[in-house]
Amino acid sequence: MWAYIIRNFLQRCVLLFIVSVMAHSIVHLAPGEPSEVDPSNPRMQPEDIKKIREAFHLNDPLYLQYYYWMRDLFTGELKSFKDSQPVLPKIWERFLNSLPLFICATLIVWTLAFPTGIHAAVRRGSAYDRGSTFIAYALISIPGFFLSYIMILWVVDTFGVPVIGMRTFGMENAHPFFQTMDRIWHLVIPSIMSALTGIAILSRYVRSQMLEVISQDYVRTARAKGLDEDTVIYHHALRNALLPFVTLFGYLLPSLIGGSVIFEYIFAWPGLGRLGYEAILSRDFPIILTINFIAAALTLAGTFLSDILYAVVDPRIRLE
Template sequence: MIRRILYLFWQRIALLFVISLIGHAVIHLAPGEPSEVDPFNPMMKAADIEKIRGAFHLDEPLWKQYILWMRDLSRGDLRSFKDGQPVLSKIWQRFLNSLPLFIVSTLLVWTISFPIGIHAALSRGSPVDRISNLIAWALISIPGFVLAYLLILGIVENIGVPVIGMRTFGNDGAPWWFSIIDLMWHITPISLMMAVLGIATLSRYTRSQMLDVIEADYIRTARAKGLDESTVIYRHALRNALLPFITMFGLMVPGLVGGSVIIESIFAWPGLGRLAYEAILSRDYPIILTVNLLGAVLTLIGISISDILYAVADPRIRHRSS
């Protein structure tokens, strides 16, 4: 197991290096530069554009720009083209803002999807199964931004409370306990919107996996031995149906970066996804490249966690890797 973990670690490091090279090349080879954000400004002359390119090291060869980016990033000296602020501190602050959304939405997905999928599989063809199927396919088909706008309109018109941003405007001098309640209120609707698609998809996937497992011979054997239905379903069937979900769990980790761009923009939530969106609009290369690298790191971490969990859950994999 330890040898496998070390092998995966060095493999991921090499892959991360390749991803950073490709990401850096794609961003810099794309049309447009930070000096061309406002090409119609009559005050912008060719000499001014060259000064901007020199200040941002955009006049250097592409390989040298990559080395300078990695050097400044490793030292913590990398700064945003847009406002000159340290890139790592900006990303860390937005990361902390997105983290509670990711945690709450992930908990909602994994705690709601499994009961719905299991109940639908056990009552296949029943009205409950058909209704859950209809709702799931409707949530999958309707764009997320449409549901987000409908949710905002419904809350504002029927309840009359704001849901935009992290805090309610004008409550800066409120007691600490009220600020916590206000923050939790603003987290709830956006986390729910981030979890809707995951709940619909994962519940259907759980139903499909359970339908395959409950028809297996060992499930019939467990029932023939006289085990109660809850033991058969949750200890035998669900345990074997969970293996494919380990992969899905690992792939949910990078959603902390890229899975909330649209929803965070609609709800004006100052998170990591919105920061990436704003950086793309302003062609802020240091922010774009670092967020892209962070997404790659989270993706590789998620895949590595999946590989390790597979070895823990399946003795056959653990035996082959030893």
């Protein structure tokens, strides 16, 4: 067990290094440089561009630029091309903004998708099953940004309250209780809108997996033994149907990086995905590379966690 964990961990460290090298090479080989973001700026003189390139080692070979990037990243001295601010505190601030949105959306998805999918599988062919299937495919087909704009217009027109941003303008001096309630209100709408597609997709997976499990012989045997339906469904069938979702659980970690960039832009939410998109537009290499590195690390950590959870959930699996 421990030999497998150590070997798997070392393999992922090597893979992370390879991914970082490839990402660094692709970003720097792409057309355009930070000094070319606004060539029409009259204040940008050739000597200023030269100083920028020297300050950020853009004249050095790629392998030296990679070394400087990794050195500055792990020493905390990496700075943004755009505003010369430290990269890690900047990313951490946006991460803290994205975290509540991610947690709320994830809780909504996993709380609603499983009962919906299980109920549809148990009552296969019923009006509920057909209705939930229709709604799920409709939510998958309709773009999320379109529904978000409709929701914003409806909420503002019906209730006359703001839903854009993380807080209402002018609430800075209000009582802490009202500030907290205002923050929760601004969190509700984007969380629901970003969770709709996830509910539709995950509920279909749950329904499909439950239909496959409840037709197995051990489920029929449990019913033949006289067990009540809830015990058969939730104790015997659901436990075995959960195995494929262990993999999905592992991929929740990389969703922290840019999982809701579209909704962050629509609702003017200053999150991490929005920061990455703005960095791409401004060719801010340190921000782009650092976010990519963190996303790769979270992806590898998520898959590693999934492998470990498989052995915990299913005793038949042995990590040899």
